[in-house]
Amino acid sequence: MPVLDTRAVAGLLREYAQRTALRGGNPYRARAYSRAADSLAALPTRSMCSSPRTGLSRFRASARL
Structure with a gap:
């Protein structure tokens, strides 16, 4: 999966x-x-996620706040 x-x-x-x-x-x-x-x-331009699971878990953690 490419990094976007x-x-x-x-x-x-x-x-x-x-x-x-x-x-x-x-x-x-x-x-x-x-x-x-x-x-x-x-x-700011940065990588959205290096792996699908890492990005998703970061999103879920921020959504709970």
């Missing part, structure tokens, strides 16, 4: 938002993907 940083994930979300809009999908969903990409792009 925040900039790469933001790019993927932007692409998905554009594809959803061009395909005539739900405009609210397309906008949500675009806003998520903007939020990620504002974060």
Whole structure:
């Protein structure tokens, strides 16, 4: 599994938002993907996770706070 940083994930979300809009999908969903990409792009560039389990456990730990 490739390691993704925040900039790469933001790019993927932007692409998905554009594809959803061009395909005539739900405009609210397309906008949500675009806003998520903007939020990620504002974060410092760093690796999202080195392994799926590590990243997920960090997310779950922060969600409990």
